[in-house]
Amino acid sequence: VDDIHFELTIGVGKVVNIKAKVNRAFTSSMEVGISVTCEDLYTGRQWKVCHAFATFVARRTETGKVQLKQVIPRTHMEQIEYSLAAERRRMRLIHAEIMTDLLSSSTAQLGECQEYEGAVPAERTRVESVELVLPPHANHQVSTFGGQIMAWMENVATIAARYPLSACIC
Known part of the structure; x- marks a missing residue:
């Protein structure tokens, strides 16, 4: 998971809304965007809590490397996310210095959006979860534990990532 910056806290009794969607699937990895918002049911006020990007990597099987189904962006916003x-x-990859040779010989991937056989529409990977913050989820100051929010985010991102993974060519 990339950096997570909590912008505001979530108190007991508030409703947490977590949304995740696959932004792009590469050969054997994919990026899932996750956003967390909160709502006070008494006032109707809603606010952004945090957002993050999770990277999922398919494991190799006995028969070799996994090839993920591609995700096709349909809307303008999906194309930007892609x-x-x-x-x-x-x-x-640059930061981790994992694929220096590949990056030095490759061109920028921006704007690349090809139709792939059997591709998955990005919209079909969208997942949303709603959680009610209960006392066990919060500290003595009645603020939700960051780790609890991260666990909810991971669950929703894993569900979003499941569709391209379950449809992979192994």
Whole structure:
């Protein structure tokens, strides 16, 4: 998971809304965007809590490397997310110095959006979860534990990532 910056707290009795969607699937990895918002049911007020990007990598099988089904962006916002996912991936690889040779010989991946046989529409990977914050989820100051929010985020992102993974060609 990339950096998570909690912008505001969530108190007991508030409703947490977690949304996740696959932004882009590469050969054997994918990026899932996750956003967390909160709602006070008494006032109707809603606010952004945090957002993050999770990277899922398919494991090799006995028969070899896994090939994920591609995700096709349909809307303008999905196309932006698709392009930015490629740039974030490029930055992750540079930072980790994992694929220096590949990056030095490759061209920018921005704007790349090809139709692939059997591709999955990005919208079909969208998942939303709603959680009610209960006392066991919070500290003595009645603020939700960051680890609890991260666990909810991971669960929703894992569900979003399941569709392209379950449809992979092994």
